Amino acid sequence: MPSDDEAKFKLLVAAANLYASVSQAFEQEPDCARTAGDERERYAAALIKVAQFFSDQGSRRLGDRFFELSSAVAELNEGTIHPLLRPVRSPNRPAEPSQRWRARARVALALEALIRSGLSPSYAATRLVVKAPSIGKLAGPKARTSPLKTTVLGWRKQLSTGRAKNFQAQELLREGLAKIQGLTKKELTAFATSQLKEVRAYSELSTVLNAQ
Known part of the structure; x- marks a missing residue:
């Protein structure tokens, strides 16, 4: 069984790897035209890395939540709107972001x-x-x-x-x-x-x- 120091070290390494992976996701293909679709792909890729981080830490349940969010964001580029991302209808004028x-x-x-x-x-x-x-x-x-x-x-x-x-x-x-x-x-x-x-x-x- 790993000691507390070993566990902390592994967590720090995992967090550092997560930081590098998320940074890479947003920096991929920097020369491409930056559109909303491109940004969605970057967010989806970054969320997959977050999902993998939690799964690797033994929390598959949390990992799955981020994976589903990644999938929902990516599917917007295909015209599919996941219920999670569907805006609530408001009788009033929509509030500003x-x-x-x-x-x-x-x-x-x-x-x-x-x-x-x-x-x-x-x-x-x-x-x-x-x-x-x-x-x-x-x-x-x-x-x-x-x-x-x-x-x-x-x-x-x-x-x-x-x-x-x-x-x-x-x-x-x-x-x-x-x-x-x-x-x-x-x-x-x-x-x-x-x-x-x-x-x-x-x-x-x-x-x-x-x-x-």
């Missing part, structure tokens, strides 16, 4: 950090949209008729007052606000920059996932 609201929360955090660094809300918002014009991709159809600076200020208000009905974005904002408590002006500016990097990453991924 959480991915977009999380990116808006990042913008709101960057704005808040700049304001706390000493900038006025208006100037801080202007600075953000100049440094990261890709923020405009986060705006909805109605918001696109308004100046982007006004839209950014609106996201901050919506999220800070709880009017944005998206739990993930609200939690991201709450955690971010806790992180910037007591930061220096220089640290606040650096934090704002880091949030904008996340927003740019969203914009790149969004372009890929919306490609036909």
